[in-house]
Amino acid sequence: MAEKVVFYHAGCPVCVDAEQRFAGALDKNLYQVEVVHLGEQPARLDEAERAGVASVPALVMDGAVYHINHGADLSALR
Amino acid sequence: MAEKVVFYHAGCPVCVDAEQRFAGALDKNLYQVEVVHLGEQPARLDEAERAGVASVPALVMDGAVYHINHGADLSALR
Numbered sequence: 001m002a003e004k005v006v007f008y009h010a011g012c013p014v015c016v017d018a019e020q021r022f023a024g025a026l027d028k029n030l031y032q033v034e035v036v037h038l039g040e041q042p043a044r045l046d047e048a049e050r051a052g053v054a055s056v057p058a059l060v061m062d063g064a065v066y067h068i069n070h071g072a073d074l075s076a077l078r
Numbered sequence: 079m080a081e082k083v084v085f086y087h088a089g090c091p092v093c094v095d096a097e098q099r100f101a102g103a104l105d106k107n108l109y110q111v112e113v114v115h116l117g118e119q120p121a122r123l124d125e126a127e128r129a130g131v132a133s134v135p136a137l138v139m140d141g142a143v144y145h146i147n148h149g150a151d152l153s154a155l156r
């Protein structure tokens with residue numbers, strides 16, 4: 001079964017670039033990617049923070065957080 | 079033809095974790111990943127820096143640099 005990964009972003013250019021690169025580059029046989037736009041879904045900010053996300057864009061895979069470059073701090077989205 | 083991407087690291091725990099996650103997660107039909115250990119191959123530091131790499135681990139895809147979390151600044155490897 002494909003492992004679920006969550007890509008958090010906020011629509012910023014850095015985010016969109018990373019989304020197109022990474023969400024599309026992952027092996028779809030191994031990973032099922034959910035893309036969450038925290039600007040449009042602020043209700044998921046708490047979940048992202050609990051997962052360890054400090055800034056976007058970020059990818060959460062199996063409990064591990066990968067901050068990819070830097071678009072915006074999570075605090076700027078609240 | 080698979081696009082070539084280069085994953086630069088320096089053997090640090092943050093690097094190794096990111097390497098195992100990302101180098102293995104990319105779709106092998108689309109990407110051919112070269113892993114470069116800058117601690118063991120310091121001759122490639124200049125190339126990495128020219129590509130825009132400021133710290134490791136970093137992934138260079140089609141001219142774009144993605145710094146994934148932060149293990150060590152490139153300057154610490156010289």
